[in-house]
Amino acid sequence: MPLITTTKRYITYGTVTWEIKPSTYCQNNTSASDYGKCYNIILGKAIFVQTDTTTWPIDPSTGSDSFPCAVDKTCTRYTSTTYIRTLETIFNYPGKQAILQYFWSRSHSNLAIYANINHLLGVPVPYGDPAYLWLFPALNYEVSSWPVYDPVSNWKAYVNPYTISVGYVNVVRWQGNVFMSSAPLAVYEANNNNIWYAFDMTVAWAYESSPLAVIPLDYGKEWLPYQELRNAFGYAATGVDQPGWNADDMIRVLRELFPDRAWAVFDDRQYVLYLYNLTPDYVPDWLIEKLVPTAMKVLKAPADVAVAKAWLDLLNERNAQIPPQAELP
């Protein structure tokens, strides 16, 4: 299976990234003179949940927030509590699979750990899908005896490996292989108010390459090749992605099955659209807009322009909602 591996370091959140120092913390002791301040963040902002908008109002006309760390732009303040706060989507591949391979997370928070990684307070981790069930076998898994190393799930975790002025430090690391088509970045907050957390993390995952065979299958009622192709490329939820193939294999199969037809194969690793019995003249603009290929390569120029035109007509017919745009020579 062709796979593409990706790594995200310091997960981006909106337009900023996070990076903290070993000394990063916020003050959530309401008696402290510096209540609501956050310190020592290299990049990005801490997150502070404080619902009291009477004491620290937000100007409805300007959006200006009077909470101390919001004023000095060292935190993002949330004025409502939530059970699980989803900060962003790390990856999401509808119709294809990804494999979560690794993550490392370091977080500082006023909250101690009281449950496993799915229920960590203030520790942002990839959350969702059944992945956590595999990673962490029990709700309160080894919480009382951290740091722990689980050789089966290959999970390492430390609480308070070093000290900060206020709060706790959690470091977790996991390495393995779990199939999941999407992974949100979420934090278990358990409806707590007056909490803060700041973190950085790395996530690595791989996802399937999905080359496309651009070929109207019922051309000339060739039902047998249609069936062969369907069997060969397999079923895809989207109807267009063929997971598990690479473009070279697909080209080889199409050359054998349809040597006299026009077809195209899109390699989504190289972003190359291969054309067989076609030239770019016959490729409709809407397909270019959809795929945005870096290059088009002509495997075989059309021996008979009628074959190329039939491909274009059938393709446009299948996409009747998009007006045909190609100018034929």
Next chain:
Amino acid sequence: MSGRQPAPEPPTPPIQSPGRKKVRIRKGRKWVEVDVDGEVRKGRFKYVKFVDDDGLDTYWISPE
């Protein structure tokens, strides 16, 4: 001890024909200069035509 074959000589860069336009394109992480045989516009994009190292007629997206 098995003798190592000397590395094959890199292919000679194509000689530019008189009057052919040269365009720099980005292939992977490298910028390379190619002799183009023509241009084609598809939607919002412009592609330049040349014969690539694999011998195929190739249309590469061109920086406008």
